Amino acid sequence: MAWTRDEMARRAAQELKDGFYVNLGIGIPTLVANYIPDGVDVTLQSENGMLGMGPFPFDGEENPDLINAGKQTITALRRSSYFNSADSFAMIRGGHIDLSILGAMEISENGDIANWMIPGKMVKGMGGAMDLVAGVKRCIVTMDHTNRAGASKFLKSCTLPLTGQNCIAMVITDLGVFAREGNEGFRVKELAPDVTLDEVRAKTEAELTT
Amino acid sequence: MAWTRDEMARRAAQELKDGFYVNLGIGIPTLVANYIPDGVDVTLQSENGMLGMGPFPFDGEENPDLINAGKQTITALRRSSYFNSADSFAMIRGGHIDLSILGAMEISENGDIANWMIPGKMVKGMGGAMDLVAGVKRCIVTMDHTNRAGASKFLKSCTLPLTGQNCIAMVITDLGVFAREGNEGFRVKELAPDVTLDEVRAKTEAELTT
Amino acid sequence: MTEKIYSSASEALEGLTFDGMSVMAGGFGLCGIPENLISALRDSGVQNITAISNNAGVDGFGLGLLLETRQIKKMISSYVGENKEFERQYLAGELELEFNPQGTMAERIRAGGAGIPGFYTKTGVGTVIAEGKPVREFNDETYIMETGLTCDVALIKAWRGDTQGNLQFKDTARNFNPIMATAGKVTIVEVDELVEVGTFDPNFIHTPGIYVQRLVQAKCEKRIEKVTTRGPRPVEGDA
Amino acid sequence: MTEKIYSSASEALEGLTFDGMSVMAGGFGLCGIPENLISALRDSGVQNITAISNNAGVDGFGLGLLLETRQIKKMISSYVGENKEFERQYLAGELELEFNPQGTMAERIRAGGAGIPGFYTKTGVGTVIAEGKPVREFNDETYIMETGLTCDVALIKAWRGDTQGNLQFKDTARNFNPIMATAGKVTIVEVDELVEVGTFDPNFIHTPGIYVQRLVQAKCEKRIEKVTTRGPRPVEGDA
Numbered sequence: 001m002a003w004t005r006d007e008m009a010r011r012a013a014q015e016l017k018d019g020f021y022v023n024l025g026i027g028i029p030t031l032v033a034n035y036i037p038d039g040v041d042v043t044l045q046s047e048n049g050m051l052g053m054g055p056f057p058f059d060g061e062e063n064p065d066l067i068n069a070g071k072q073t074i075t076a077l078r079r080s081s082y083f084n085s086a087d088s089f090a091m092i093r094g095g096h097i098d099l100s101i102l103g104a105m106e107i108s109e110n111g112d113i114a115n116w117m118i119p120g121k122m123v124k125g126m127g128g129a130m131d132l133v134a135g136v137k138r139c140i141v142t143m144d145h146t147n148r149a150g151a152s153k154f155l156k157s158c159t160l161p162l163t164g165q166n167c168i169a170m171v172i173t174d175l176g177v178f179a180r181e182g183n184e185g186f187r188v189k190e191l192a193p194d195v196t197l198d199e200v201r202a203k204t205e206a207e208l209t210t
Numbered sequence: 211m212a213w214t215r216d217e218m219a220r221r222a223a224q225e226l227k228d229g230f231y232v233n234l235g236i237g238i239p240t241l242v243a244n245y246i247p248d249g250v251d252v253t254l255q256s257e258n259g260m261l262g263m264g265p266f267p268f269d270g271e272e273n274p275d276l277i278n279a280g281k282q283t284i285t286a287l288r289r290s291s292y293f294n295s296a297d298s299f300a301m302i303r304g305g306h307i308d309l310s311i312l313g314a315m316e317i318s319e320n321g322d323i324a325n326w327m328i329p330g331k332m333v334k335g336m337g338g339a340m341d342l343v344a345g346v347k348r349c350i351v352t353m354d355h356t357n358r359a360g361a362s363k364f365l366k367s368c369t370l371p372l373t374g375q376n377c378i379a380m381v382i383t384d385l386g387v388f389a390r391e392g393n394e395g396f397r398v399k400e401l402a403p404d405v406t407l408d409e410v411r412a413k414t415e416a417e418l419t420t
Numbered sequence: 421m422t423e424k425i426y427s428s429a430s431e432a433l434e435g436l437t438f439d440g441m442s443v444m445a446g447g448f449g450l451c452g453i454p455e456n457l458i459s460a461l462r463d464s465g466v467q468n469i470t471a472i473s474n475n476a477g478v479d480g481f482g483l484g485l486l487l488e489t490r491q492i493k494k495m496i497s498s499y500v501g502e503n504k505e506f507e508r509q510y511l512a513g514e515l516e517l518e519f520n521p522q523g524t525m526a527e528r529i530r531a532g533g534a535g536i537p538g539f540y541t542k543t544g545v546g547t548v549i550a551e552g553k554p555v556r557e558f559n560d561e562t563y564i565m566e567t568g569l570t571c572d573v574a575l576i577k578a579w580r581g582d583t584q585g586n587l588q589f590k591d592t593a594r595n596f597n598p599i600m601a602t603a604g605k606v607t608i609v610e611v612d613e614l615v616e617v618g619t620f621d622p623n624f625i626h627t628p629g630i631y632v633q634r635l636v637q638a639k640c641e642k643r644i645e646k647v648t649t650r651g652p653r654p655v656e657g658d659a
Numbered sequence: 660m661t662e663k664i665y666s667s668a669s670e671a672l673e674g675l676t677f678d679g680m681s682v683m684a685g686g687f688g689l690c691g692i693p694e695n696l697i698s699a700l701r702d703s704g705v706q707n708i709t710a711i712s713n714n715a716g717v718d719g720f721g722l723g724l725l726l727e728t729r730q731i732k733k734m735i736s737s738y739v740g741e742n743k744e745f746e747r748q749y750l751a752g753e754l755e756l757e758f759n760p761q762g763t764m765a766e767r768i769r770a771g772g773a774g775i776p777g778f779y780t781k782t783g784v785g786t787v788i789a790e791g792k793p794v795r796e797f798n799d800e801t802y803i804m805e806t807g808l809t810c811d812v813a814l815i816k817a818w819r820g821d822t823q824g825n826l827q828f829k830d831t832a833r834n835f836n837p838i839m840a841t842a843g844k845v846t847i848v849e850v851d852e853l854v855e856v857g858t859f860d861p862n863f864i865h866t867p868g869i870y871v872q873r874l875v876q877a878k879c880e881k882r883i884e885k886v887t888t889r890g891p892r893p894v895e896g897d898a
Binding site (some may be wrong): 256257258259260265266267268269270271272273274275276277278279280281282283284286292293294296297298299300305322332333334335336337338339340341344345371372373374375376400 | 680686687690713736737738739740741746749750758760761762763764765766768769780781782783784785786787788818828829830831832833835836837838846847865879881882883884886888889890891892898
């Protein structure tokens, strides 16, 4: 049985270590914050200029001067700090963020990621995604293994314009967990319950080792 | 009669305009702060990270955390702000300081300056001098016209290792004021009382126009 | 002392607008945008603006106002997703658009203000962003060169400013504002609160007054783009 | 939560020192130097240090301590005028010295911490500083390339720090400290005051805790290099 979005988020949360500084993308990655393991203290960065992101505010307590990178109203914590956009990306580009979890349209077997534009469609821009994948120490992607038409999103090489090259260390899909070290290819690390390796191979264009 | 150090400083202070942000070097330039004309409001920058330098403290009121770029104890003003060294030199390099007044060992007719090392002697370093002459909007030098041996310090080209190229807009010596526009040579703008053009020419290796 | 305080946003813009000018506008989404200065820029009627701003506002608010009136010729942004009029003009070929990765854009602005004409970054290597850009190897890794960015006028939104132009920003409304303040040939700031010089602890000034040429106090609407809450605050005494 | 607080400077250095290591030390002159961490580094006995610091301390204080014991192999500084032992070792060829213009040095450190391996500057063009460095023209002006600078361990002096490692600096003792804090593989900070998390207004934190791996509260002597005064404070009532 393939994992749900929440199960994927829960699995991704297992990659968080105590003391980590983490940047979470939009979509499934946002859900990861709900599954931080007990005893693991994590500080969330928001690339619009905040470290120590708190939960959403209570109704009526929204602060227009306090939003996350997804433009949602949020709150601060006792540990929070604010800084400008150049300082925020200095933190990201300089490799100070331990982990980024983000979504993707396509991942290739050499760790390339495409998640910002589809040719022919209106392009909204890459925001901070290119900076994150190039700068953060370790990048994990959470995505569905196939698209709505059933085609693999885990490819030999990306067909969409890239967000970054050779930068994804782990892919968590509804079917399992796939990890790589350095410049190697991806290895099947875990399978979702009742998902078979054959099923994964059938739905994966990328070369996978076990 | 050649100008004294204080007279040179007073003359240099005439170049300050209301609202200017100014960096003053060590020596005669430091004295300029004593002669800021009435009605002219100037903010002094210290490259170790302060805007709005105040006067020296009263006896016994020294603050070890508050020094100027010459490492002397100073005080703050109501307008003061502190920043780090990178931000301080971003301000300098980015052309935000209106005027720098500094000392020199040699000046050449094309606006080069040498003021940081004498080959064969122990070299102490350039500190912030190279950044200042390369970055500040307008640089004025105050110096004696000749050295102790009577040789000109205002040369066709500098003999000492340069601090910066083509960056000095005005030279104020004990003998007079010499100014240049853009890439032109220096023009005699003023002479100290009873100093003759002939005397200046005799003591100047650089080409001067009148 | 040269007076930096102006009585209205349009007065603060006076004499600075011209056809084809480049303008930076602070803000991330609608958070920390110089609302009043943007409106005044629209009212000035100036044409063919190159606008440098992380986003393009929304329909009818922020830079959306200048898109409606077609005063913007070109945008340099990292993300423009929230604006139908933008999309229409762009798809119709009426609007030029240059995408920058957000961190590259922030660093280009900081570099522009700091007198750094170019720097190297890993961001965008192997992507369309790298096309045509100089490349250099450092420690066997490839980096691309990006250039510093400045502008004719920077429009800034700050929380509090003093009469010397020293500024403080609030929460994540800080974002691009302090760096853009360093990158304008002229920098104009609107503040929620104008205070006397000496009000701020000099240790906690985000933007020193040297970067601010004109300052105006103005009321902001501070529209929220995506109100997101976790529900009502629990009544006291509840578990 | 990983504990960042250490009980002494030498404990804070434990496991991080090795022969040939590079160390940044904050401070300008003797203002804002990590006195206790420098002493602890001396006591560690580590050899062949490359020390990156704007100045080299004075005889018997600051980095002068490490020069006395000949633990420093190379210095990267902008000005070293106040230290006889330094001069002796340098003239005897016992010490390598690399001068950087102060602003170039500051920017190299900031770049190192920000993941920028190289940048262009006008500073030093046409001087010995430019020798051997790549050159590039921007808008018909010549610039030289300088590289980012990082280190194995950064030693930082802050005014106050909280248990998460968030820091505030005091007056001009800020100087190189915040940028060096970003450029250390490991950053160790000594503070005058250690406070509970939540003490600081998040708008006014100079260095976010992400940059701080180890923190120790320690008493500083804060020696003044050049006491300069304008005389006694006038007695009240005097004109």
